[in-house]
Amino acid sequence: SHQLMCEVGTGNGGSIGGISWLPASLSKLLIKGGTVVNAHRQERGDVYVEDGIIVAVKPNIKVGDEVMVLDATGMPGGIDPHTHLDAEFMGTVAVDDFFSGQAAALAGGTTMHIDFVHPVNGSLMSGFEAYEKKASKSCMDYGFHMVIRHWDESVSKEMEIMVKENGINSFKFFMVYKGTFMVDDKVLLRGMKRCKSLGALAMVHAENGDAVFEGQKRMIELGITVPEGHALSRPPMLEAEATMRAIRLASFMNTPLYVVHVMCIDAMEEIAKARKTGEPVVSGLVLDDSKLWDPDFITAAKQDFRYVMSPPIRESGHNKALQAALSTGVLHLVGTDHCTFSSSQKAFGIDDFRKIPNGVNGIEERMHLVWDTMVESSQISVTDYVRITSTECARIFNIYPRKGAILVGSDADIIIFNELRNKSKISSFENQYEFFQGKVEVTISRGRIVWKDDELKVAPGSGKYIPMPPFGFLFDGIEKTDAKLISSFKAPVHRFKSDV
Ligand SMILES: NC(=O)NCCC(=O)O
Numbered sequence: 382s383h384q385l386m387c388e389v390g391t392g393n394g395g396s397i398g399g400i401s402w403l404p405a406s407l408s409k410l411l412i413k414g415g416t417v418v419n420a421h422r423q424e425r426g427d428v429y430v431e432d433g434i435i436v437a438v439k440p441n442i443k444v445g446d447e448v449m450v451l452d453a454t455g456m457p458g459g460i461d462p463h464t465h466l467d468a469e470f471m472g473t474v475a476v477d478d479f480f481s482g483q484a485a486a487l488a489g490g491t492t493m494h495i496d497f498v499h500p501v502n503g504s505l506m507s508g509f510e511a512y513e514k515k516a517s518k519s520c521m522d523y524g525f526h527m528v529i530r531h532w533d534e535s536v537s538k539e540m541e542i543m544v545k546e547n548g549i550n551s552f553k554f555f556m557v558y559k560g561t562f563m564v565d566d567k568v569l570l571r572g573m574k575r576c577k578s579l580g581a582l583a584m585v586h587a588e589n590g591d592a593v594f595e596g597q598k599r600m601i602e603l604g605i606t607v608p609e610g611h612a613l614s615r616p617p618m619l620e621a622e623a624t625m626r627a628i629r630l631a632s633f634m635n636t637p638l639y640v641v642h643v644m645c646i647d648a649m650e651e652i653a654k655a656r657k658t659g660e661p662v663v664s665g666l667v668l669d670d671s672k673l674w675d676p677d678f679i680t681a682a683k684q685d686f687r688y689v690m691s692p693p694i695r696e697s698g699h700n701k702a703l704q705a706a707l708s709t710g711v712l713h714l715v716g717t718d719h720c721t722f723s724s725s726q727k728a729f730g731i732d733d734f735r736k737i738p739n740g741v742n743g744i745e746e747r748m749h750l751v752w753d754t755m756v757e758s759s760q761i762s763v764t765d766y767v768r769i770t771s772t773e774c775a776r777i778f779n780i781y782p783r784k785g786a787i788l789v790g791s792d793a794d795i796i797i798f799n800e801l802r803n804k805s806k807i808s809s810f811e812n813q814y815e816f817f818q819g820k821v822e823v824t825i826s827r828g829r830i831v832w833k834d835d836e837l838k839v840a841p842g843s844g845k846y847i848p849m850p851p852f853g854f855l856f857d858g859i860e861k862t863d864a865k866l867i868s869s870f871k872a873p874v875h876r877f878k879s880d881v
């Protein structure tokens with residue numbers, strides 16, 4: 382059992398929007414008597430933390446009385462690579478903001494997330510500033526990806542500023558949401574080329590937007606306005622087509638590619654062939670579309686809307702295949718795409734599924750769901766669990782080993798995992814709560830105990846922006862393969878003019 386021996390508090394607590402917190406414990410901290418679990422190995426040992434940084438990892442560390450001591454096994458806090466907090470989307474704004482969403486994350490053992498900044502009036506800088514404002518109430522560390530929605534010289538210039546001055550090393554392209562976010566292949570190619578030159582990772586939401594638009598029209602013409610029309614209008618083949626196209630285009634440009642929310646076997650198999658990076662999300666790993674077809678209207682009306690995200694949650698079988706792909710390393714890390722709407726927002730689509738704001742939850746549940754689905758079922762080891770929930774994300778986005786590891790010099794983002802407690806009332810994963818096998822008992826962020834005894838111990842504003850430098854490991858060797866490609870052209874052929 383894990384004992385909390387003593388605690389030192391600072392400052393005052395408070396409450397915002399029904400979420401209350403106690404002061405964070407800021408002091409020297411020793412986690413002792415347990416196992417230290419990292420992606421590269423687990424070992425018996427203690428972890429000693431000062432000023433938020435891990436200063437020693439070894440057995441039998443001795444400390445004085447002033448040090449807070451936790452008797453426990455620790456692993457790195459989770460990093461969620463894919464969230465949409467306070468996001469403006471489909472004519473409304475997601476209900477979880479940078480405080481409520483992060484509070485949920487900390488309660489679930491996630492200590493950092495990466496959110497998506499959208500440009501404002503075409504300007505990346507204005508978008509960045511708007512998100513700085515949204516994130517000013519943060520209580521957890523966070524980074525930003527940037528969405529590219531159109532192409533011109535100023536976007537190209539601002540991408541450079543984002544990378545060199547604003548700590549962004551990834552740009553996302555939506556291949557769907559025709560009329561709002563969607564970009565065509567021309568923009569995608571130019572964006573990929575620019576990403577490559579800046580050492581930034583190109584990311585795609587891969588669905589064929591023109592075909593989805595047609596699929597939606599077809600449903601409406603058939604009189605299918607109900608939520609299952611959402612899934613029927615955008616089948617796996619459209620996700621697979623866009624995934625394949627993005628992969629081929631990235632290979633043509635010889636630049637890395639990260640495919641967000643891989644939801645079906647067909648798309649996963651494209652990634653398997655191509656050795657690009659694939660991110661499943663907990664909804665796709667754990668759920669299936671059965672709720673979308675519930676014959677009971679009340680259940681349907683309540684549940685369906687909650688299950689509406691894009692790409693859609695697929696029929697049973699896809700989830701198991703995605704789990705298998707994760708366990709064999711075909712897919713690499715798990716996100717959530719946390720993008721939550723209230724029941725009344727979801728009800729915008731009561732007469733037309735196209736108006737249901739797309740998105741599901743997961744930021745609080747991710748660590749537990751992955752534990753239960755992958756570790757408890759013996760599909761992966763505990764070290765693999767750390768890799769796919771934390772370390773791989775830190776490596777891909779080039780903040781390892783500051784984040785994603787319990788190593789000397791790393792930020793002390795550590796969780797103590799035991800059995801689950803959950804308080805959410807609305808969730809896509811509702812039916813599973815009482816069956817969770819694990820629980821995040823204590824969450825430590827930069828050396829502070831921020832979640833313990835079901836209490837949040839952080840104030841808004843205490844979260845830190847984590848800049849992410851360009852040219853992460855996915856860029857290793859690219860110049861060589863570029864040079865090899867160019868030399869393989871055997872062109873231009875040096876011809877001479879023959880005498881006539
Ligand atoms: N996925 C989804 O349905 N909502 C969030 C926006 C996006 O990632 O496409």
Ligand SMILES: [Zn+2]
Nearest residue numbers: 586641642691
């Ligand atoms: Zn998406």
